Amino acid sequence: MKVGEVAKAAGxxxxxxxxxxxxxxxxxxxxxxxxxxxxxxxxVRIIQFIKHAQELGFSLDEIQDLLAxxxxxxxKCENVQRQAAVHLKDVKxxxxxxxxxxxxxxxxxxxxxxxxxxxxxxxxxxLADERFRIAEGEKDES
Amino acid sequence: MKVGEVAKAAGxxxxxxxxxxxxxxxxxxxxxxxxxxxxxxxxVRIIQFIKHAQELGFSLDEIQDLLAxxxxxxxKCENVQRQAAVHLKDVKxxxxxxxxxxxxxxxxxxxxxxxxxxxxxxxxxxLADERFRIAEGEKDES
DNA sequence: CTTGACCCTCTATCTAGGTATAGGGTGTAG
DNA sequence: CTACACCCTATACCTAGATAGAGGGTCAAG
Numbered sequence: 001m002k003v004g005e006v007a008k009a010a011g012x013x014x015x016x017x018x019x020x021x022x023x024x025x026x027x028x029x030x031x032x033x034x035x036x037x038x039x040x041x042x043x044v045r046i047i048q049f050i051k052h053a054q055e056l057g058f059s060l061d062e063i064q065d066l067l068a069x070x071x072x073x074x075x076k077c078e079n080v081q082r083q084a085a086v087h088l089k090d091v092k093x094x095x096x097x098x099x100x101x102x103x104x105x106x107x108x109x110x111x112x113x114x115x116x117x118x119x120x121x122x123x124x125x126x127l128a129d130e131r132f133r134i135a136e137g138e139k140d141e142s
Numbered sequence: 143m144k145v146g147e148v149a150k151a152a153g154x155x156x157x158x159x160x161x162x163x164x165x166x167x168x169x170x171x172x173x174x175x176x177x178x179x180x181x182x183x184x185x186v187r188i189i190q191f192i193k194h195a196q197e198l199g200f201s202l203d204e205i206q207d208l209l210a211x212x213x214x215x216x217x218k219c220e221n222v223q224r225q226a227a228v229h230l231k232d233v234k235x236x237x238x239x240x241x242x243x244x245x246x247x248x249x250x251x252x253x254x255x256x257x258x259x260x261x262x263x264x265x266x267x268x269l270a271d272e273r274f275r276i277a278e279g280e281k282d283e284s
Numbered sequence: 285c286t287t288g289a290c291c292c293t294c295t296a297t298c299t300a301g302g303t304a305t306a307g308g309g310t311g312t313a314g
Numbered sequence: 315c316t317a318c319a320c321c322c323t324a325t326a327c328c329t330a331g332a333t334a335g336a337g338g339g340t341c342a343a344g
Contacts, residue, residue: 015333034340036291052239057199069250081251088247095240097194098233105230108211109223157303176310178321
């Protein structure tokens with residue numbers, strides 16, 4: 001696939017793919033004689049994965065790291081396991097925070113409906129829990 | 143509290159608070175005679191909330207919007223409900239995506255451990271589900 | 285054999301979210 | 315009354331993640 005096809009299919013523009021190549025997150029499989037980029041079919045899905053992951057607060061570096069797990073799969077098993085475990089922890093922490101926000105929003109909606117707005121500052125408190133600090137601390141230590 | 147105290151307590155630097163004031167996400171309660179910013183005690187928690195929310199892929203604009211729910215609570219009930227419902231949907235979509243990534247990582251770790259690496263590209267497929275596209279579509283419509 | 289839609293590289297520019305620095309005022313402890 | 319740690323404003327600069335030309339090559343259709 002040529003760069004324009006991939007870009008269109010994935011809903012990004014061509015320059016973005018040039019950019020992804022430059023930063024090393026997504027390289028074309030090869031180049032044609034005339035220098036045209038040639039992408040394989042997984043490219044579109046990779047781009048979609050990147051876009052989803054960005055919405056979840058992952059940087060391109062982190063995403064590259066996640067994508068690397070896919071490629072390394074066959075070769076260095078314990079390495080992949082260790083890396084995957086690190087990311088898994090991060091993902092779980094994010095889920096926990098989002099669950100806290102979710103719960104808070106639900107309470108907010110419910111309180112509103114029932115006109116019993118006693119809770120003082122639900123959104124501020126929803127992430128004040130100790131477990132979120134732990135996640136932060138571990139990030140700093142790395 | 144003066145700006146330096148707040149910054150230190152929240153683990154950000156003073157310029158960041160100046161920036162937050164400029165963009166309107168966090169304003170000091172008042173100014174002293176000599177023009178010193180005076181923050182109230184909730185400022186530190188607000189900053190922590192902002193930092194957590196950023197890690198989850200929310201922009202400062204979105205976070206400001208979330209924080210507004212807290213303030214509006216007493217006044218315009220159905221308005222708050224509608225806004226909260228929109229954010230709730232977004233949060234749920236994020237959780238669903240993270241759950242998919244989580245599951246994939248767990249499978250990856252498990253497959254590795256058991257040496258049964260048949261799955262072709264788990265991370266690429268994990269967000270290919272139709273429900274994630276729906277979430278995107280709805281974002282575009284707004 | 286030219287026209288139009290592609291592709292290339294290179295460089296500049298933009299936005300979000302800060303971070304740094306210059307030049308100057310404040311306030312309190314010694 | 316001065317030294318030092320703080321505060322102020324204004325402006326410049328930085329990184330990530332794109333986005334937009336300029337200037338030129340490629341290729342398939344007519």
